[in-house]
Amino acid sequence: xxxxxxxxAGMIGAKLARKLIxxxxxxxxxxxxxxxxxxxxxxxSSTALPCQCRAVDVTQDGTLEELIAERPDVIFHLAAMVSxxxxxxxxxxxxxxxxxxxxxxxxxxxxxxxxxxxxxxxxASSIAVYGAPLPDPIExxxxxxxxxxxxxxxxxxxxxxxxxxxxxxxxxxxxxxxxIVIRPGQPNAAASGFFSGILREPLAGLPSRxxxxxxVTHWLASPRAAVRFLMHAAALDGAAVGHHRxxxxxxxxxxxxxxxxxxxxxxxxxxxxxxSDEPNTEIAAMIAAWPRSFSPDRxxxxxxxxxGSVDALISVYLEDDGPAKDAD
Amino acid sequence: xxxxxxxxAGMIGAKLARKLIxxxxxxxxxxxxxxxxxxxxxxxSSTALPCQCRAVDVTQDGTLEELIAERPDVIFHLAAMVSxxxxxxxxxxxxxxxxxxxxxxxxxxxxxxxxxxxxxxxxASSIAVYGAPLPDPIExxxxxxxxxxxxxxxxxxxxxxxxxxxxxxxxxxxxxxxxIVIRPGQPNAAASGFFSGILREPLAGLPSRxxxxxxVTHWLASPRAAVRFLMHAAALDGAAVGHHRxxxxxxxxxxxxxxxxxxxxxxxxxxxxxxSDEPNTEIAAMIAAWPRSFSPDRxxxxxxxxxGSVDALISVYLEDDGPAKDAD
Numbered sequence: 208x209x210x211x212x213x214x215x216a217g218m219i220g221a222k223l224a225r226k227l228i229x230x231x232x233x234x235x236x237x238x239x240x241x242x243x244x245x246x247x248x249x250x251x252s253s254t255a256l257p258c259q260c261r262a263v264d265v266t267q268d269g270t271l272e273e274l275i276a277e278r279p280d281v282i283f284h285l286a287a288m289v290s291x292x293x294x295x296x297x298x299x300x301x302x303x304x305x306x307x308x309x310x311x312x313x314x315x316x317x318x319x320x321x322x323x324x325x326x327x328x329x330x331a332s333s334i335a336v337y338g339a340p341l342p343d344p345i346e347x348x349x350x351x352x353x354x355x356x357x358x359x360x361x362x363x364x365x366x367x368x369x370x371x372x373x374x375x376x377x378x379x380x381x382x383x384x385x386x387i388v389i390r391p392g393q394p395n396a397a398a399s400g401f402f403s404g405i406l407r408e409p410l411a412g413l414p415s416r417x418x419x420x421x422x423v424t425h426w427l428a429s430p431r432a433a434v435r436f437l438m439h440a441a442a443l444d445g446a447a448v449g450h451h452r453x454x455x456x457x458x459x460x461x462x463x464x465x466x467x468x469x470x471x472x473x474x475x476x477x478x479x480x481x482x483s484d485e486p487n488t489e490i491a492a493m494i495a496a497w498p499r500s501f502s503p504d505r506x507x508x509x510x511x512x513x514x515g516s517v518d519a520l521i522s523v524y525l526e527d528d529g530p531a532k533d534a535d
Numbered sequence: 536x537x538x539x540x541x542x543x544a545g546m547i548g549a550k551l552a553r554k555l556i557x558x559x560x561x562x563x564x565x566x567x568x569x570x571x572x573x574x575x576x577x578x579x580s581s582t583a584l585p586c587q588c589r590a591v592d593v594t595q596d597g598t599l600e601e602l603i604a605e606r607p608d609v610i611f612h613l614a615a616m617v618s619x620x621x622x623x624x625x626x627x628x629x630x631x632x633x634x635x636x637x638x639x640x641x642x643x644x645x646x647x648x649x650x651x652x653x654x655x656x657x658x659a660s661s662i663a664v665y666g667a668p669l670p671d672p673i674e675x676x677x678x679x680x681x682x683x684x685x686x687x688x689x690x691x692x693x694x695x696x697x698x699x700x701x702x703x704x705x706x707x708x709x710x711x712x713x714x715i716v717i718r719p720g721q722p723n724a725a726a727s728g729f730f731s732g733i734l735r736e737p738l739a740g741l742p743s744r745x746x747x748x749x750x751v752t753h754w755l756a757s758p759r760a761a762v763r764f765l766m767h768a769a770a771l772d773g774a775a776v777g778h779h780r781x782x783x784x785x786x787x788x789x790x791x792x793x794x795x796x797x798x799x800x801x802x803x804x805x806x807x808x809x810x811s812d813e814p815n816t817e818i819a820a821m822i823a824a825w826p827r828s829f830s831p832d833r834x835x836x837x838x839x840x841x842x843g844s845v846d847a848l849i850s851v852y853l854e855d856d857g858p859a860k861d862a863d
Contacts, residue, residue: 297644297702316625338778339778348677348678350676350677350679350779351678351679351694352697353694353697353698354701354778356698359694359695359697359698363695366679366681366691367687367691369680369681370681370687373682450666450667450682
């Protein structure tokens with residue numbers, strides 16, 4: 208099977224690509240080719256299977272048709288402008304997060320009209336489709352009233368995913384990923400970046416700023432879990448998902464204080480002392496409108512699984528990405 | 536104040552225009568100009584106030600910028616491809632119902648960026664944003680999972696309406712109109728057309744086809760109520776609406792059998808005998824995925840009011856549009 212990853216230079220996309228290369232197969236079918244695409248060419252190679260890395264601007268006309276011409280069996284659509292970026296750049300956010308997604312869906316539809324092509328499309332949505340006032344926990348059938356442009360854009364693509372799937376143009380599944388913790392490497396522009404930073408930086412002996420109050424509660428999963436979610440979605444029986452194609456992924460509900468306690472268990476009080484409270488009203492306001500916890504019953508019934516503790520999130524980070532590896 | 540109606544040649548748009556001309560004011564402000572726009576020029580004139588009727592294809596680049604250049608204080612956005620049409624013509628439905636709406640919102644945003652322009656936008660949404668499985672009644676915070684392309688398109692514009700309003704580009708309010716009964720004149724392409732037809736045709740002594748079972752339940756309001764909803768929305772305090780800008784309008788929950796009983800009360804058994812049951816599986820399937828009844832608490836609290844009986848719907852039709860008037 209041929210697999211296309213849009214957004215393969217991103218943290219999750221690159222981890223997914225490497226995992227697919229390692230496994231060599233997806234749902235018992237051998238992977239014959241891997242197309243890795245991002246606005247900057249991903250730097251991933253494999254001796255085991257044909258792996259093309261390409262720099263592609265998905266907002267440019269015609270680029271998606273070229274990618275779809277290869278008729279990938281599975282498309283992971285992870286390309287996005289992140290939350291704070293889409294909030295700052297209104298036009299850019301809609302262009303990347305809505306228009307490019309629709310251009311992808313249209314390219315697939317036109318291929319479908321030509322020869323019946325009907326790939327599995329796995330779309331990375333977000334819990335930012337939910338906005339206040341929110342119950343706690345949030346049930347699977349709760350209304351999507353996002354309070355950021357990013358969340359609006361993700362909710363729009365979820366609606367398109369349902370309609371294109373209903374029409375039979377492709378077989379789409381959307382995953383509302385929890386906030387991913389611990390993200391390796393440098394902070395990105397996401398408003399939620401500090402949820403990783405307050406663990407990652409102290410684990411490396413570096414200072415970290417906390418822009419929100421310590422009683423802020425959030426919904427987390429590891430990068431490893433996110434990759435597992437995406438691969439599980441790619442292999443899922445579409446008929447079992449039903450009409451509403453987007454699923455809230457399981458995660459771990461914890462407070463910032465709970466994260467810091469786990470940090471202390473893993474790295475001691477000196478690590479905790481590296482965190483400084485530096486309230487940022489803009490970030491705090493965005494986070495306040497975000498969800499805290501979910502009852503992801505549909506996803507659990509379909510076999511998706513996440514970590515159960517912040518200690519596990521820290522262990523996954525230390526095993527997969529931790530400071531020792533960064534120093535390589 | 537200057538008012539723009541997009542879709543002013545449609546049934547509701549024309550009734551709204553005539554009502555505005557009759558009243559001469561909206562929320563205590565005198566109407567100084569009325570721009571009436573549709574794909575075919577509306578045929579409405581007034582001696583009392585300046586009234587421009589224009590044929591405009593809102594899917595053409597630049598047309599909406601021209602209309603917004605006049606800086607209307609209130610914009611009624613009623614232009615749409617109807618449900619069955621959008622289901623048959625996938626590309627056309629998205630072009631008219633999504634792209635033209637977004638082009639309108641973008642034209643307003645650009646004007647806002649230029650001079651702070653910030654009009655009230657009243658958008659005609661639809662109860663088709665809801666799809667099965669549905670509770671009965673449907674609460675205001677129920678998830679929107681439409682099962683038609685039309686409903687998907689309306690739900691997407693509702694999301695855009697919230698985001699553009701949150702950003703301060705305009706002050707939008709969306710109204711999920713019930714199925715409008717009794718529509719005067721000829722049947723249109725809407726799958727819901729028969730809800731009017733089974734009353735309208737027999738009231739004029741004409742035969743009518745019923746494509747669904749008589750126990751089908753639906754949510755109805757008169758054209759007069761729809762016009763009242765739109766005018767009430769135009770005059771509403773935006774702050775009272777909150778972040779989620781679309782409101783399910785109140786209506787009347789009735790079965791097809793209940794409609795037929797009211798027809799018998801109004802026009803006797805001979806009228807009822809003109810209805811023939813001719814099941815249409817395509818229409819029945821669409822209707823089956825539509826909502827039956829609502830608890831429109833937000834709209835009721837904001838002062839929106841609908842009729843309480845099918846008898847009232849028939850009376851409104853006979854007063855405003857009935858067979859006697861058609862014969863003029």
